[in-house]
Amino acid sequence: MxxxxxxxxxxxxxxxxxxxxxxxxxxxxxxxxxxxxxxxxxxxxxxxxxxxxxxxxxxxxxxxxxxAGMSPAYAERDLSEEEMAPVREAVQWMLTRHEPYPAVALDRHWRLVDMNVVSTRLMAGFGVSIGDSMIDMMADTAAVRQALVNYDEIVEHLIARLRVEYTHFGHDPVLEQGIAKLETALGSEGAVQDGIRPAIIPAVYDFGGMRLSLFSTISQFGSTEDVALSELKIEMMFPADTATRLALEALATA
The missing domain is CATH 1.10.260.40 (lambda repressor-like DNA-binding domains)
Structure with missing residues (x-):
């Protein structure tokens, strides 16, 4: 072009x-x-x-x-390269220090790059591991639909975030297809919310009687001159109530 x-x-x-x-x-x-x-x-x-x-x-x-007929200015390095050692250490530090709460590293297309021990145990219940897509997990995995109590509400928020990222990154076919899959999974009505919305919308999971209510924050590296690193994000999940905190502490030591 x-x-x-x-x-x-x-x-x-x-x-x-x-x-x-x-x-x-x-x-x-x-x-x-x-x-x-x-x-x-x-x-x-x-x-x-x-x-x-x-x-x-x-x-x-x-x-x-x-x-414009010019050479590119930014490389796309793999995290395994020697030059990226400080970045790998930073990612591992954040993931490990966040335990006993779940934390994952994601690429631009919401594929799992890394995760801490607690996340690994939780994701195993959905048949998800490193390299898998969190978008596909939310759209296609029956176990997620069964365990995620407020599925429609969380999917609506995910769709909204993906639309923002789609606008930021330009016309990305992977994000576009992901949005379409989630919209199909959500259906025509979606979640209905009456009254003033709460300050946070936690994802509420029910794992056979163990109820986890989690909200999250997403961090990204600043001042990056590498393509992959500029798109890497760390999602850290926090307990929204005391019962969830105690359950995660118990899961981490099990």
């Missing part, structure tokens, strides 16, 4: 006019128009400036550079 088409795609995705983009990037709207039609070729610095103004994620910045 030509650079002009990629630029226009991102500008429209961000709902920014040529005039507004030109003003924020310090060029005329005419110059933006000329770049989109191919009448002007951007410099490498201009590509980076436009990416900043349009909040283009790292992987897509490489795509824009390649479309």
């Amino acid at each position: 030509e650079f002009g088409s990629v630029l226009k795609e991102w500008r429209q995705l961000r709902r920014v006019s040529q005039l507004d983009l030109g003003l924020s990037a310090g060029v005329s709207s005419r110059h933006i128009s000329f770049m989109e039609t191919g009448r002007s070729r951007p410099s490498r610095g201009m590509v980076f400036r436009l990416c900043e103004e349009l909040d283009v994620p790292v992987a897509q910045r490489n795509r824009m550079l390649l479309a």
Whole structure:
């Protein structure tokens, strides 16, 4: 795809006019128009400036550079590489220190990259392990539907988050298909909530009498210059009540 088409795609995705983009990037709207039609070729610095103004994620910045006939600027390193040792240690530190509460590392497409011992035990009940998709687990696994008491409510929140990520990352077919699968699994009505919504929406699981109520926070690495690392996220789950805290403490020492 030509650079002009990629630029226009991102500008429209961000709902920014040529005039507004030109003003924020310090060029005329005419110059933006000329770049989109191919009448002007951007410099490498201009590509980076436009990416900043349009909040283009790292992987897509490489795509824009390649479309402009330039070499990519960001590598995509595997976590197993020697250079990534400090990152692996940081991930392991977060996962391990979070016990006895569950914590997992996920890639851009919500595939499990790593998890702590408590998460491994819980995920085993759903037949899920490293490399599997959490989106597929939520959409396709009968055991999840059976155990997750407020399934519809949690799936609605997951769909909303995936839509935000889809907008951020651009037209990602994996996320798009994941959203469609979850919407199918949810059905037409979804969850119904009366009154003021609570401060947090915990996922409530019933494992044969052991009830776990968990809410989560998601962390990502800042100031990254690597494609995979910029997309890696750590989800840490916390007990929403005392009974859940005690159950997780018991599970960790079992």
